[in-house]
Amino acid sequence: MRLQKECLYCKKVLIGRTDKKYCNLHCKSAYQYQKEKEQPKRFYNKVDNQLKLNRKILKEYNKGGKVTVRAEVLSNLGFNPNFFTHYWKNQKGDVYLFVYEYGFLKRNENGKNKYVLITWQEYMSIKKN
Known part of the structure; x- marks a missing residue:
């Protein structure tokens, strides 16, 4: 049974392993970057x-x-x-x-x-x- 049916970033249908979350490395990287941007900056980063x-x-x-x-x-x-x-x-x-x-x-x-x-x-x- 497939855990994720589509790529978390581009929403294309996934083919391959059942635990696959992204269709390629570009989508994985872009998704991680997008999630990081959505989170508020940590306090110590702002201070630094x-x-x-x-x-x-x-x-x-x-x-x-x-x-x-x-x-x-x-x-x-x-x-x-x-x-x-x-x-x-x-x-x-x-x-x-x-x-x-x-x-x-x-x-x-x-x-x-x-x-x-x-x-x-x-x-x-x-x-x-």
Whole structure:
């Protein structure tokens, strides 16, 4: 007795083994791709993708080690400041958020939101007692 009468992807009548689900490898692959697209993205994939995008943007705009950029420029490229990997607090009390080795600090200068971009330095790892 046949378990599946037609191909799950293209709906053609199946010929051959009784447990066959697809008429060929193309239909099998296309069906799996279609099912994966229908499922909502997993949370950790969304987080990972946003972190990668944030890092790419910060790397692109921070060529000098310390740079100030308007927040609007970064957000137009898809930068989301809510996604970061760790933070560092300087002696003044400013908290820099980091995406791997690239950090940013939100500032408001002359009524415009900006980010101060920095790169991780070895001295930032030193713990103070």
